[in-house]
Amino acid sequence: MLTALGRRFTFSDNADCLYLHDLAVARQASGSGIATALINEANRYAKRQGCSFSALISFQNSVEFWQRHGYVLLLDLSVPQRAILKTCGDRAFYMRKVLDRSE
Template sequence: MQERDIPAVLAIQEESYAAAVLEDEAVIRSRLAACPELAWVAEDAEGVCAYLFAYQSRLGRITPLDGEFEPHAEADCLYLHDLAVARRAGGRGIGPALVRRNLQQAQAARLRYSALVSVQDSAEFWSRQGYRAHDGLEPQQADNLASYPIPALYMVRNLHP
């Protein structure tokens, strides 16, 4: 992802998410600046058609809605914060391809887990990618999960069986 992709990312976010969970341009720019090597876009003939933001974290830590990415010096987990695919590109396997790309980076970095917050009934999609619901969050992390004003589920995938 490059700075020039931000307008397309914002447009895809707006068509993909409920208004209650939209993140503004400053937050999106901050995410790109924090971890540019883990921010990806996919393009088709019309331009950017999907994006994914991620960063290295610790298992059980959740980024609150609109919260800053806090890469962890002793990371064991790739946190996928936001994946969205434009309607015009749906059904082409672009979302899973972006996830696979990030997971390859996580495995190369010897991270043990990947985690995310599933919103908008996306748990089935994430289950197909190997993620499972994860309980037992510390109180602060449960509060971070509760910052999403729509139903949200913390999910984890082991990267090394």
């Protein structure tokens, strides 16, 4: 479920998706692999919790970064979902990754 920018997240008792709200790495650590390690650990955690998906909103021209980590653009959003995403700006994209249980 998408949440408008600046609004409180709603939680579901039977959630099957880990939402990654933010990922930031210090410039000094750029290229060290720490971002990949953090993403992988978050997704391992999600699988242990029974999640089937991981999702995020890509900002600041980061679509290709997230695609390299297995996330795909979700373009078939409903009209209300597109309106919510629009609150995040014109260059915001909703992305999702199916979590492989066999990994």
